[in-house]
Amino acid sequence: MSIRIDPLLMVFTEYGPYWHNLRKLCTLQLMSRSKIKSFVALRRVKVGAFVERLKEAAAAGEVVDVSAKVRELIEDITYKMILGRNKDEKYMI
Numbered sequence: 888m889s890i891r892i893d894p895l896l897m898v899f900t901e902y903g904p905y906w907h908n909l910r911k912l913c914t915l916q917l918m919s920r921s922k923i924k925s926f927v928a929l930r931r932v933k934v935g936a937f938v939e940r941l942k943e944a945a946a947a948g949e950v951v952d953v954s955a956k957v958r959e960l961i962e963d964i965t966y967k968m969i970l971g972r973n974k975d976e977k978y979m980i
Contacts (some may be wrong), residue, residue, distance in 0.1 A: 917968075929968065930964055933960060933964050937960050940956075941953075962974065
């Protein structure tokens with residue numbers, strides 16, 4: 888069973904060992920206090936650049952979809968924190 892909420896897809900499934908281990912990995916490794924603190928400089932730089940782009944757009948009288956831009960900002964920060972690269976960079980496999 889799934890419910891589509893644009894642009895997100897919510898899926899419901901049984902909570903078993905796989906999801907328990909995945910949740911544990913996320914809370915202990917990806918989103919631990921020390922990991923979040925270690926990326927404070929990254930967030931500061933990305934948010935600062937975001938604000939500057941908004942200022943430039945405002946000075947030029949441009950219309951900006953702030954919701955879309957915030958979504959992109961969060962996506963950019965997440966890619967960099969989890970994968971260590973920007974989303975547009977090529978991966979060597």
